[in-house]
Amino acid sequence: MSDLHLVIGNRNYSSWSLRPWLALKATGLPFSETVLNLYTDETTAWLAATSPNRKVPLLEVGTLKIWDSLAIIEYLAELAPAAGLWPEDATARAIARSVSAEMHAGFQALRQHLGMNIRKRFPGYPVPAAALADIDRVQALWADCRARFGAGGPFLFGAFSAADCMYAPVVTRFVTYDVALTPAAQAYVEAMVAQPWLAEWSVAAEQEAWVIEKFEATWPA
Ligand SMILES: N[C@@H](CCC(=O)N[C@@H](CS)C(=O)NCC(=O)O)C(=O)O
Structure with a gap:
């Protein structure tokens, strides 16, 4: 290879x-x-x-x-x-692909208004109304995956999978913008934040010197 x-x-x-x-x-x-x-x-x-x-x-x-x-x-x-990037079970795999495709193609308002910025923290960030429906949908699909397929571990399909890779930047956004979450969604966020590879990436992001001004949110001033 x-x-x-x-x-x-x-x-x-x-x-x-x-x-x-x-x-x-x-x-x-x-x-x-x-x-x-x-x-x-x-x-x-x-x-x-x-x-x-x-x-x-x-x-x-x-x-x-x-x-x-x-x-x-x-x-x-x-x-x-x-x-095991995709779950072994065919039903779980189909849903994992569905939620991954939904992430890949959707959630425009969430992506627009809560841009990924791992270094930043905005306590009490006033999430724009346009992004709230996306946040609700993310939490609903996370809850559905966890309830139906998550018994084997703390991730969306139990073990760490491609679906977790796809939603990792949503996890970091929820942390950055202090998004109020359901207890189930919060537990998933905490499991992901503790995941060693995401933690390694986040440390490297913190240490990165580059700043892209257009991605630096201006709230609060
Ligand atoms: N649909 C693409 C999106 C890729 C994308 O938008 N990449 C951005 C960075 S996150 C990029 O390369 N921007 C640089 C540019 O447009 O010059 C994917 O899933 O990989």
Whole structure:
């Protein structure tokens, strides 16, 4: 097998980068990485020359380039089936794929109004009304996954899975913006915050020196 090389963006802000990075960690396979400071002229030019969709994440496997977070996770699930990125049970797997696709395609208001910013804390953040429906839906689907499939562990499908990779940046947003959660959702957030790979990423995000002003929320001033 060729070497795995993952190109990602700023750990503090790049939610799409976090997802496949967690999945790569879950495979246990060795990999190298390039971390880019996004939205600089240099990075934009580099991505235009290197990444088919001009974005991160990008997984390079020899000459093969795989772009898009979910496509990378699917590739890794096939490459390392023993990692159990998708649940073994067919019903659980179908729901895990559904909630992952829903995350990938949706929750625009949540993503717009509560941008990932792992370093920041906004106690009592006034969540814009537009994002509340997304937050309710996230909590409902988390509760459904936990109730139906979560008996074997603290994650959405019990053991850590691709669905947790997909929702990890929502977990960090809920922490950053001090979002009031149901007890069940709060318990899941705490399990994820304690998850060693997400904790490792968060420490690296804290230590990252790059600042992207347009992603720095201005509330409170
Ligand atoms: N649908 C893509 C979204 C990727 C994406 O939007 N990446 C952002 C960073 S989180 C990016 O590369 N932005 C850099 C740019 O547009 O120049 C995925 O799931 O991977």
